Amino acid sequence: MEKKTPILEMKGITKRFPNVVANEQVDLELYPGEVLALLGENGAGKSCLMNVLAGLYRADEGEIFIQGKRVEINSPRDAMLLGIGMVHQNFMLVDTMTVAENIILGLSDLPFVPDMGTVSKRIRELSERYNLQVDPESHIWQLSVGEQQRVEILKLIYRGAEILILDEPTAVLTPQESKQLNRIIHQMTREGKSAIFITHKMEEVIAFSDWVRVLHKGRLVTVKKTSQTNPQELARLMVGRDVLFRLEKKDRNLGGVALELKDVQAVDDKGLPALNGISLIIRSGEILGIAGVAGNGQKQLVEVLTGLRKTTGGKIRIFGEEKSNKSPLEIINTGVSHIPADRIARGIAGDMSVANNLAMKCYRKPPLAKKGILHPKRILDLANRMIELFHIHTPTPHTHAKFLSGGNIQKTILAREIDACRGLLIAAYPSRGLDVGATEFVRNQMIAQSESGTAILLISEDLEELLTVADKIAVLFEGHIMGIFRSNEADTERLGMMMTGMKEGIGELRD
Amino acid sequence: MRIVFEKRKTLSRKAIFLVPLFSFFISLLLTAILLAIFKTNPFITYAAMFQGAFGSWPNFTETLVKAIPLMLAGLGVLIAFRLKFWNIGAEGQLAFGGIAATWVALFWSSFLASWMVLPTAILVGMLAGALWAGIPALLKVRLKVDEVLTTLMLNYVAILFAEHLYYGPWRDPKGFGFPGTPPFPEFAWLPRIAGRAHLGLVFAIVLALVIWFILNRTRLGFELEVIGNNPSAAQTQGIKIAKNIMIALLVAGALSGLAGVCEVTGISRRLQQGLSIGYGYTAIIVAWLAQLNPIAAIFVAVLIAALLVGGDQVQMMMGLPAAMGLVMQGMLLFPMLAGALFTEYKIRLIRPRTSGSLV
Numbered sequence: 001m002e003k004k005t006p007i008l009e010m011k012g013i014t015k016r017f018p019n020v021v022a023n024e025q026v027d028l029e030l031y032p033g034e035v036l037a038l039l040g041e042n043g044a045g046k047s048c049l050m051n052v053l054a055g056l057y058r059a060d061e062g063e064i065f066i067q068g069k070r071v072e073i074n075s076p077r078d079a080m081l082l083g084i085g086m087v088h089q090n091f092m093l094v095d096t097m098t099v100a101e102n103i104i105l106g107l108s109d110l111p112f113v114p115d116m117g118t119v120s121k122r123i124r125e126l127s128e129r130y131n132l133q134v135d136p137e138s139h140i141w142q143l144s145v146g147e148q149q150r151v152e153i154l155k156l157i158y159r160g161a162e163i164l165i166l167d168e169p170t171a172v173l174t175p176q177e178s179k180q181l182n183r184i185i186h187q188m189t190r191e192g193k194s195a196i197f198i199t200h201k202m203e204e205v206i207a208f209s210d211w212v213r214v215l216h217k218g219r220l221v222t223v224k225k226t227s228q229t230n231p232q233e234l235a236r237l238m239v240g241r242d243v244l245f246r247l248e249k250k251d252r253n254l255g256g257v258a259l260e261l262k263d264v265q266a267v268d269d270k271g272l273p274a275l276n277g278i279s280l281i282i283r284s285g286e287i288l289g290i291a292g293v294a295g296n297g298q299k300q301l302v303e304v305l306t307g308l309r310k311t312t313g314g315k316i317r318i319f320g321e322e323k324s325n326k327s328p329l330e331i332i333n334t335g336v337s338h339i340p341a342d343r344i345a346r347g348i349a350g351d352m353s354v355a356n357n358l359a360m361k362c363y364r365k366p367p368l369a370k371k372g373i374l375h376p377k378r379i380l381d382l383a384n385r386m387i388e389l390f391h392i393h394t395p396t397p398h399t400h401a402k403f404l405s406g407g408n409i410q411k412t413i414l415a416r417e418i419d420a421c422r423g424l425l426i427a428a429y430p431s432r433g434l435d436v437g438a439t440e441f442v443r444n445q446m447i448a449q450s451e452s453g454t455a456i457l458l459i460s461e462d463l464e465e466l467l468t469v470a471d472k473i474a475v476l477f478e479g480h481i482m483g484i485f486r487s488n489e490a491d492t493e494r495l496g497m498m499m500t501g502m503k504e505g506i507g508e509l510r511d
Numbered sequence: 512m513r514i515v516f517e518k519r520k521t522l523s524r525k526a527i528f529l530v531p532l533f534s535f536f537i538s539l540l541l542t543a544i545l546l547a548i549f550k551t552n553p554f555i556t557y558a559a560m561f562q563g564a565f566g567s568w569p570n571f572t573e574t575l576v577k578a579i580p581l582m583l584a585g586l587g588v589l590i591a592f593r594l595k596f597w598n599i600g601a602e603g604q605l606a607f608g609g610i611a612a613t614w615v616a617l618f619w620s621s622f623l624a625s626w627m628v629l630p631t632a633i634l635v636g637m638l639a640g641a642l643w644a645g646i647p648a649l650l651k652v653r654l655k656v657d658e659v660l661t662t663l664m665l666n667y668v669a670i671l672f673a674e675h676l677y678y679g680p681w682r683d684p685k686g687f688g689f690p691g692t693p694p695f696p697e698f699a700w701l702p703r704i705a706g707r708a709h710l711g712l713v714f715a716i717v718l719a720l721v722i723w724f725i726l727n728r729t730r731l732g733f734e735l736e737v738i739g740n741n742p743s744a745a746q747t748q749g750i751k752i753a754k755n756i757m758i759a760l761l762v763a764g765a766l767s768g769l770a771g772v773c774e775v776t777g778i779s780r781r782l783q784q785g786l787s788i789g790y791g792y793t794a795i796i797v798a799w800l801a802q803l804n805p806i807a808a809i810f811v812a813v814l815i816a817a818l819l820v821g822g823d824q825v826q827m828m829m830g831l832p833a834a835m836g837l838v839m840q841g842m843l844l845f846p847m848l849a850g851a852l853f854t855e856y857k858i859r860l861i862r863p864r865t866s867g868s869l870v
Contacts (some may be wrong), residue, residue, distance in 0.1 A: 081664045308746065329749030338747065346747045349740035356733070360748050363733050 005068050007194055008053075008084075008163055013062035015048055021049040023059070024218045030163065030196060033189045033464075037209035037226070038198045039238055041293075041461065045218040046198045050165045053196075054086040055079035085156030086165040089172075093140045099123070100136040103155045106144050126157055130187050131180075145270070146177035153184065157193075157352075164188070166197040169293050174272070182208055200230045200293040202500035235496030239463055255284030257320065257425050258455030259305070264314035266300045274300040276479040277314065285422065287446065287456040289470030289487065291463060292499050297479040298459050299341065300426050306338045306459070307331040318424060318451045322346060332361065337420025339413055339430050341459070343406075347413040350402030354358055354394045355383035357401045357412055361420040382419075384419045390415040391441070407438035414445060421454055443469050463495060476502050530802060530850035538842035545838065549831065556825055560836070563824025564817035570824075572706030576778065578816035579708070580605065580770040580790040582715035585797035586722055587766035590759050591644075593726070593803050594739045598760065600647060600662025601767040602791025603669035604640040608768025609775045610673050611639030613692060613782040616699035616775070618683065625698040632699060633772050640768015641761040643669060648760035652753035666791065677782050691783030700778035709777030714769060715809065722805040735759055742759045767791060793819075796844055814838060 010028040012177060016022070023045045030036050038046045051057045054066070064071055066082050073079050079086075093102050100119050101453040107373045120136040127134055130148045140148060149169065156164055166185075170178040185195055185208060199205060206226060207210055214237045221237050245301055259282040268274040274297045282288045290298060303309035305316065307328035316324045318334050339384040340346035348357050360380045363369055367378050380443050383397040392411045394404055401409060411432070417425065427446065460466050466473050468489050475482040475498040482498035485491075543553035564574045584601040591598035615632035622826035623631060676692070683693040703709045726732040734755050737745040745752055770790065775782050797815055801807035822836020 306747070307749075327749065327751075328746060329751070332749045340747055345741075346743045349737050349744050351740045352736060356736070359733075360737065360744070364730060369730050373731060374728050374733060376728070 004031050006030055006065075007067055009065040009068075010049070010053065011063045011065070012054055013050060013059045013064075015045075015057060015059050021218050023052070026062075026215070026218075026220045028196075028213060028220075030194050032162075032194055033192050034194055034210040035185060035189055035208055036194075036196045036211045036213060037205045038196060038213055038215060039200075039205060039234060039465075040215035041200075041238060043217075043461070044215040044238075046215055048218075049215070050086060050167060050196065050198060053079065053084060054165060055084075068295060080159055083160060083162035084165065085159060085161030085163070085257070087149065087152045087156065087167065087169060091165045093148060093151060095141040098137055098138065098139050099143075099151050099154075101133050102140060102151060103136075105156050107159070123154060123158065125380060126154060130157060130191070131184050132157075140324055145172045145175075146174065149181070150184070151175075157188075161304070162193055164193065164195045165395060166195060168198050168200070170199065170201065178204070200500055202234060202497070202502055205234065206231065210480070219415050231352070231500070231502050232493060235500060235502070236493045238500075239492045239496040252285045252451060254286050255453060258282050258284045258286075258318070259457065260315075260317040262317075264301075264304060264316060264317040265312045266304050266309055267312055268300060274479050275304065275311075275391060278476075278479070278481055279314075280474055280481060280484065282424075282455040282457060284455050285450055285453050286472070287450045287458055287470045289466035289473040290457065290459045291466050291495060292461075292476035293475050294461055295328065296476050298476060300427065300479075302341065302426055303478070304457065305331075305426050332420075336424045336426065337361070337417035337421035339417050339425070339427040341428035341432075343410055343413055348401045348409055353398045353403065354387070354392065354401050354412060355380055355397040358383045358386050358397075358416050358419075360478055361416050386415040386419060390445075407434045410434060410438065410442065414442060418445060421449070423454060425449060425454055425456045426459075427456060429461065430458070431460070431462070431465060432457075439465075463492065467492075475499055490500075524583035526850075526854040527802065530853055531701030531802070532846060534800075534843060534850050537846040538839055541842045541845075542835070542839050546831075546835075550830060551829065556831065558830065559828055560818070560821030562821075563828075564821040569706055570820065572708045574813065574816045574820045575708040575712060575817050576706070576816075578812045579711040579715055579777075580774055581789070581794055581797050581816055582719065582792050582809050583770035583773065583814035584767045584794035585713065585772075585801065585812050586715070586719060586805055587640075587644075587763040588794045589798035589801065589803045589805060589808060590722065590726075590735075590763045590766070592798055594735060594756060594759055594762060596648070596651065596756060597659045598644060598647070598662050598763055599659060599667050599792070599795060600644060601763075601770075601794045602766035602787060602789065603662070603666035604643040604764045605771035605774070605787050605791045606669040606673050607643040608636040608640035609782060609786050610669070610676065610771075611768070612636035612772040612775050613676075613681070614694075616695040617692060620696055620699070627697070628696070628699045629701065630774065632776060633769065636764040636772030637768045640766070640771065641764040642861045643768070644760045644764025645757065652756050670787075673782060673786060674784075677784065681782065683781070689783070691779075692781045695776065696729050697748075699776060700780055701773060703777065707778060709773060711770075711773035711777055714773070715812075718766065718769075719805045719809050726805065731755070731758070767794070788819075793840070796840055800843065800847055813843050818843075855860070 006029040008030040010026065013023050013026045015023040040046050048057065052059045053073065055073045055078050058074065064073060071080050072084055073082065094105065097405065100116055100123055103123060104114055104119055125134040132154050134147055134150050140151070143151065153164065153191065169181060173181060188195065197208065209226045210230065212224045212226050214234060216238065246464055261278050261280050264275055264278045266275040278301065280288065290301070292298060300309055304311050307326050307330065310325050315322060320334060323331060323334065359368055359382060363374065368375055368382065380397055386392070387394060387397060390411045392415065401412060404412065414430065430446065431442045434442065443465065446456055446458065458466065458470055467490060470487050472484055472497070473487050473490055474484045475495060477498060478501065539557065546553040546556050561705060563570060565571050574754055584605055587604065588598055588601050612635065615635045616628060620628050643665060647658045647665065650656035650804040651658045677690050681692040683691055701709045701711065704712065726735065734750045737748065737750055737753055738755055742752055774786060793815060797808055797811050801811040818836040818839050822833045825831045825835055826833035
């Protein structure tokens with residue numbers, strides 16, 4: 001292979017956050033006209049590395065070279081001047097403005113009254129050249145997600161970007177739009193531009209990229225030429241472990257069916273299918289883990305089970321009773337508890353006291369309330385009991401919940417939901433963002449609950465958590481269950497492949 | 512040296528109490544500067560204002576007269592504000608309550624026993640206020656229509672409707688052209704307890720206590736607090752958001768409606784021009800200064816009423832514009848809003864370190 005000068009080189013990038021090392025000594029090389037795929041689990045440090053490159057974060061250590069010259073990137077503006085542009089997962093567009101207006105927004109050399117005619121003409125030229133069909137005059141709110149993405153890419157090209165960073169670009173796209181994006185990227189590389197894209201989907205790595213770099217827990221694990229590797233190898237590298245520590249669990253006698261889903265379907269907020277026929281069963285005393293990369297229907301699955309979203313088909317039975325499309329209250333009354341994925345946004349009321357937050361599920365009934373009148377003393381007693389039992393660190397029970405640390409907020413939610421739980425617990429990412437001690441506490445609490453007969457649906461992006469805590473693991477990909485395994489028989493490589501949408505070798509387990 | 516705001520670990524209880532107090536003193540200071548520009552001695556002016564509002568029993572009862580509608584409408588506003596429902600329609604709810612009470616007082620005595628007219632007027636007036644708040648509430652929960660616009664615009668509808676009535680169909684034929692309805696029959700008068708201060712004072716105090724209890728000691732109050740704080744958490748916990756917003760806003764409207772009922776049956780004893788002198792808007796200031804606490808609202812309403820009455824006094828005695836009272840109200844609100852920062856943050860001074868090289 002001939003030795004070209006890389007257009008971009010990152011050397012020994014290290015980025016630390018309080019308690020976490022997001023990137024450790026990561027190297028990266030990108031050659032003109034090539035596409036590099038960054039592969040890794042959630043939290044592997046891919047987005048962090050790209051944010052360093054785009055000027056949003058500053059690396060603690062390491063150097064960046066552009067065309068062999070060492071550069072300092074202190075702001076997105078610096079990055080832009082160096083020809084680096086990033087398309088974020090959440091688009092940065094102003095809905096009420098036109099495509100052309102959005103594209104020139106923030107340009108530094110703009111005259112007081114921009115000549116929109118010339119701008120539009122230039123945009124038309126560029127969109128023709130790169131196959132990026134968008135009308136410069138239309139307003140952002142009129143465009144589909146795929147079109148909005150094209151506007152983001154156009155914006156970067158208009159500003160002269162040579163290196164495009166695409167953060168999970170296909171996560172929001174339909175399959176047709178993904179194919180179109182592939183064509184666009186190839187057109188750009190033919191023109192000499194380069195791209196880095198972050199993804200979880202194996203087939204895209206194969207279809208889009210020339211090189212693959214795999215990150216695991218902030219470190220670079222491997223660099224491969226895409227043509228010289230295969231999905232199996234990449235999946236194993238991404239998941240990053242062969243030997244697993246297993247937590248000893250007592251043998252349990254499973255009870256009756258607590259939760260049964262039959263061909264459940266639902267759509268997301270944009271009306272696109274999110275759950276495409278989910279069928280599963282959880283028995284009392286059993287923990288079923290849902291593995292998969294976030295955004296493959298986990299959110300919608302939790303929402304249909306807790307009454308926050310309507311199903312568009314199929315049946316949900318809780319303790320044998322039909323509970324599809326019931327209100328959240330009806331579902332709570334059947335004894336279902338819910339640890340929400342977004343604990344600040346959904347789990348607590350920050351300006352209310354810890355005591356009131358702890359009472360938030362059982363304030364309706366005696367002993368906390370009688371005929372609609374609350375009993376403050378009993379609420380306080382309950383709070384004190386739970387604060388002790390779950391080791392919640394709070395100055396007083398009257399402290400507003402928002403003053404607590406993330407781990408203690410999660411313990412508050414856990415305490416409330418476990419205390420109110422009567423047989424079925426839906427837990428979404430219960431240990432996300434917690435330190436080691438709090439994580440262990442949360443996991444042990446769930447195991448203890450299942451031993452006392454609770455059925456638990458555990459959604460997690462941490463395979464280790466699933467393998468140690470869950471009895472069975474179902475892999476969710478694009479709204480389908482790819483397979484269900486006993487966790488002590490699960491093969492990480494196969495799990496990794498299924499999480500990225502590879503279907504071969506499915507060893508389904510029928511209960 | 513750098514000054515930074517640091518988030519407190521807990522809410523400062525002291526700040527909750529001290530901020531309004533300090534705000535009051537700052538507003539006195541700021542207004543004093545203004546008065547000095549007018550070449551007026553601020554101390555004499557303040558003394559005159561105090562004298563005007565509290566100096567004699569008749570003066571004090573006049574302060575109460577103005578405080579009563581502020582208390583009732585203030586309660587209505589604060590209930591809605593606790594839900595982060597920005598009800599600025601107390602003025603219209605008050606006017607519509609007054610219109611409805613007038614309707615009962617003038618026209619229902621033909622088929623109602625006379626002792627029943629006043630209670631009926633109160634009830635119908637409250638229902639009318641509730642209706643006037645219920646419309647924007649329903650639009651909000653069903654269609655997500657912004658309540659700031661709807662409540663504000665309905666104010667003009669109610670006020671202009673009242674005007675239409677006392678200039679047109681309900682105008683007193685013996686009124687020598689004065690814009691107003693005929694006076695109410697005596698049995699439709701709200702009893703006065705001291706000077707012109709009427710039974711509305713008792714209503715306001717009792718209702719403030721009842722509302723405090725509902726907000727702090729009942730399931731409904733708990734649910735309202737969660738909704739106001741984090742609607743998504745409320746939804747997750749199975750709390751019915753739309754229903755609760757409707758209940759709260761109907762109550763809020765009924766309270767402002769009652770303020771209107773008391774004005775027409777207790778003070779003017781007819782519907783006439785100047786039914787409300789912006790009580791519904793001033794009630795917003797009352798609610799904020801009381802930090803949405805119903806008990807505090809009673810005292811704050813008296814204070815604000817004192818500023819209004821005192822402002823009238825300095826106009827009469829010292830030839831200053833009566834708007835001086837309104838200026839003070841405004842001056843009171845600014846430091847208050849700024850001071851709210853201190854309940855959650857504290858100020859810390861950071862001395863620069865001499866060593867260390869930041870790239």
